[in-house]
Amino acid sequence: MARTSIEEIAAPPTTPAPPRPAGGGAAIRLSDLWKTYGDTIAVAGCDLSIAAGEFCTLLGPSGSGKTTTLMMMAGFAQPDRGEIFVDERPITKLPPQKRDLGVVFQNYALFPLMTVFENVAFPLQMRHSTRAEVRERVARVLEIVELTGLEARYPGQLSGGQQQRVALARAIVFEPRVLLMDEPLGALDKKLRSALQLEIKHLQQRLNVTVVYVTHDQEEALTMSDQIVVMRDGKIEQAGTPEQVYDEPWTVFVANFVGESNLLEGTITEIDEHEVVIEHPAGRLFRALRRGDARNGDQVRAAVHLERLALTNGEVPTDGNSWPGRVREVTFLGDAVKYAVVVGETRPSLAQTLVVKENRRDAAQRFTAGDTVTVTWAPEYTKILASESSG
Amino acid sequence: MSIQRQAHDGLAELAVPPLPRHLVRQGRRDWTLIMLLVPALGFLAVFFAYPMADILMRSFDGDQGFTLEHYGRFFERTIYVRVLLITFEISGSVTVLTLIIAYPLAFVLATVSRRTAAILMAMVLIPFFTSILVRTYAWIVILGPEGLFNQVLGGLGFDPVQLLYNRPSVLIGMTYTLLPYMVLTLYSVMRGIDAQLVRAAYSLGASDWNVFRRILLPHTMPGIIGGSLLVFILAVGYYITPRLMGGDRDQMMATIIEYQVDLLLNWNFASALAAILLTITLVGFGLYAWLVGLRTLFESRT
Numbered sequence: 001m002a003r004t005s006i007e008e009i010a011a012p013p014t015t016p017a018p019p020r021p022a023g024g025g026a027a028i029r030l031s032d033l034w035k036t037y038g039d040t041i042a043v044a045g046c047d048l049s050i051a052a053g054e055f056c057t058l059l060g061p062s063g064s065g066k067t068t069t070l071m072m073m074a075g076f077a078q079p080d081r082g083e084i085f086v087d088e089r090p091i092t093k094l095p096p097q098k099r100d101l102g103v104v105f106q107n108y109a110l111f112p113l114m115t116v117f118e119n120v121a122f123p124l125q126m127r128h129s130t131r132a133e134v135r136e137r138v139a140r141v142l143e144i145v146e147l148t149g150l151e152a153r154y155p156g157q158l159s160g161g162q163q164q165r166v167a168l169a170r171a172i173v174f175e176p177r178v179l180l181m182d183e184p185l186g187a188l189d190k191k192l193r194s195a196l197q198l199e200i201k202h203l204q205q206r207l208n209v210t211v212v213y214v215t216h217d218q219e220e221a222l223t224m225s226d227q228i229v230v231m232r233d234g235k236i237e238q239a240g241t242p243e244q245v246y247d248e249p250w251t252v253f254v255a256n257f258v259g260e261s262n263l264l265e266g267t268i269t270e271i272d273e274h275e276v277v278i279e280h281p282a283g284r285l286f287r288a289l290r291r292g293d294a295r296n297g298d299q300v301r302a303a304v305h306l307e308r309l310a311l312t313n314g315e316v317p318t319d320g321n322s323w324p325g326r327v328r329e330v331t332f333l334g335d336a337v338k339y340a341v342v343v344g345e346t347r348p349s350l351a352q353t354l355v356v357k358e359n360r361r362d363a364a365q366r367f368t369a370g371d372t373v374t375v376t377w378a379p380e381y382t383k384i385l386a387s388e389s390s391g
Numbered sequence: 392m393s394i395q396r397q398a399h400d401g402l403a404e405l406a407v408p409p410l411p412r413h414l415v416r417q418g419r420r421d422w423t424l425i426m427l428l429v430p431a432l433g434f435l436a437v438f439f440a441y442p443m444a445d446i447l448m449r450s451f452d453g454d455q456g457f458t459l460e461h462y463g464r465f466f467e468r469t470i471y472v473r474v475l476l477i478t479f480e481i482s483g484s485v486t487v488l489t490l491i492i493a494y495p496l497a498f499v500l501a502t503v504s505r506r507t508a509a510i511l512m513a514m515v516l517i518p519f520f521t522s523i524l525v526r527t528y529a530w531i532v533i534l535g536p537e538g539l540f541n542q543v544l545g546g547l548g549f550d551p552v553q554l555l556y557n558r559p560s561v562l563i564g565m566t567y568t569l570l571p572y573m574v575l576t577l578y579s580v581m582r583g584i585d586a587q588l589v590r591a592a593y594s595l596g597a598s599d600w601n602v603f604r605r606i607l608l609p610h611t612m613p614g615i616i617g618g619s620l621l622v623f624i625l626a627v628g629y630y631i632t633p634r635l636m637g638g639d640r641d642q643m644m645a646t647i648i649e650y651q652v653d654l655l656l657n658w659n660f661a662s663a664l665a666a667i668l669l670t671i672t673l674v675g676f677g678l679y680a681w682l683v684g685l686r687t688l689f690e691s692r693t
Contacts, residue, residue, distance in 0.1 A: 076590055096593040109591035113609050122605070123595035170595065 025053035025210030026087045026177035033082035035068050042068040044234035055204050057213045057221040060231035066214045074103050074180050102171035102179040108163045110155040117151035123174040141173045161192045181213045197223050218258045230254050250386050255303035262354050268298045275379050282344030286321040287379035301385045306357035308381040311373045320378045327371045341375050450662035461663035478643040482626035486619050488566040489573040497577035519571045527635050530564050556638040564632040573618040580614030617683040624675040644668045
């Protein structure tokens with residue numbers, strides 16, 4: 001949903017043609033990457049392929065190993081085991097200054113004693129560009145990030161958003177083929193974040209640079225990425241397109257970290273071509289999308305996103321799942337309303353709460369606490385999750 | 392006057408947050424604070440302000456009242472001016488030496504893990520807590536003709552080296568005792584530098600040399616200036632080390648003041664010498680306050 005609406009809003013690029021790296025973005029491959037700090041395993045065997053020109057987001061809570069993975073790519077942390085390839089060339093032995101990757105740091109890391117111009121010129125000077133070339137390229141990149149006129153300012157005289165743009169300009173001015181970004185929008189307020197998300201995305205597309213982006217914000221990941229890599233406890237939990245990760249979560253963790261889901265437990269009692277029938281401990285039967293490895297009698301968990309559920313107090317459609325219950329709590333969200341509905345109350349110990357998120361189409365709130373309702377949802381949005389052996 | 396104001400501002404920033412209101416009753420607060428300062432102020436007034444004023448008065452005191460003859464004598468006689476130049480020369484050399492030794496040391500301290508830093512810091516500071524007299528004598532033992540240094544040298548088949556009662560021994564002794572001031576000043580500044588800046592510089596293609604030249608050096612400049620002025624100011628007034636470890640040509644201002652007081656009983660001329668030394672020190676402090684602010688003298692960032 002979010003993606004289509006953003007593409008509608010997005011204005012066509014009006015800025016002049018940006019500097020374009022000769023070969024476009026580079027492909028990145030991580031092979032069995034490990035990193036421990038003392039007794040803590042920060043990254044535990046990551047394998048990942050990022051295509052040339054792809055926007056790849058490492059998404060996970062703090063401590064999931066996403067920043068460590070990025071720092072190993074940048075060269076600030078040395079993996080204990082494994083290799084990182086850029087266009088199939090191993091780089092783990094190279095020091096950071098030889099990797100030729102653009103890095104945008106969490107707190108921008110702008111040089112406070114240098115002006116905007118000097119900051120952006122720095123990587124060019126390090127590459128021994130001529131004065132004229134430095135002037136021209138800095139001017140061009142500042143135009144792209146819309147900071148023309150602020151060349152003589154110091155970082156301390158800029159707003160957070162402007163500092164972010166300087167950091168971005170400094171990281172792309174030397175035309176790296178890969179851009180690594182560590183929660184670059186973390187310190188900004190929500191409005192500015194959304195605006196800069198779009199700008200970064202547009203910039204990435206125009207420069208055709210490969211971006212590896214670290215964030216803990218699932219909305220940001222869904223908005224910007226070609227590939228989302230969900231990380232947890234140093235391992236990759238699931239990697240795929242935003243649609244895949246959102247619509248087909250493999251695990252409970254992904255189902256809850258990317259979007260919000262209701263979890264339904266039960267035993268498979270029937271399997272047909274596309275769907276399975278699951279019996280909830282409270283006795284209710286519901287249908288879910290079939291998974292290849294599903295077998296009769298399996299104990300499974302299935303996830304349904306909150307917005308896939310609907311409430312009715314009238315006729316219940318016969319072709320989908322339904323479960324009568326009672327509204328326990330109503331939460332007003334502005335553009336939507338969340339209802340917590342208790343179902344299966346005939347056997348209180350097995351009763352479950354289903355959360356329904358309903359977009360507000362009209363002013364009136366349809367139900368209040370205590371109302372008797374029926375929750376309905378489609379089997380195709382009910383995804384069986386992989387059984388979790390660990391954690 | 393701006394120096395004084397800056398010094399005042401710097402000290403004001405050190406002040407602890409005010410006590411809770413109920414401890415200091417409103418309206419009597421200023422009076423209470425003054426009362427709390429009485430012991431310290433009283434002590435300083437009797438044992439510092441009064442003698443200082445007395446010294447200044449004596450330095451202008453002649454047979455017929457006010458005179459500038461003592462100051463005139465200082466600048467007329469080449470021997471005294473030469474001692475002043477030697478004082479500057481030794482102090483300047485010591486400042487440069489401490490800077491050269493302390494900068495890499497402070498960098499290591501600021502870079503290594505907290506535990507290693509604590510151990511290294513203790514190694515820097517523990518000698519600091521020992522009496523300067525003990526440490527100077529220790530150096531005399533080490534550097535003497537029969538000392539550890541020359542024994543090792545002899546064992547390796549070299550001729551003994553004269554390392555006592557000359558310029559090198561004064562420089563060794565003073566550099567050693569003043570090193571902690573430089574290390575601490577540089578360390579506190581280096582600890583304040585965001586490590587991300589160094590990482591950013593590397594990620595942008597900077598070599599080690601360029602990271603030093605473009606990032607570390609400019610950001611540690613307040614520490615370099617501050618530490619250097621501090622060491623210089625302290626060195627200018629040094630007495631024990633040059634007295635015990637130096638030769639005739641390595642005696643500094645403090646030594647000739649002592650000579651005038653102890654042997655010649657020329658209190659007025661000694662006072663003039665002290666006033667000149669004090670002026671040099673104050674100019675140093677003024678520069679320090681103007682360039683870095685006195686705050687950094689007392690502050691240590693963690």
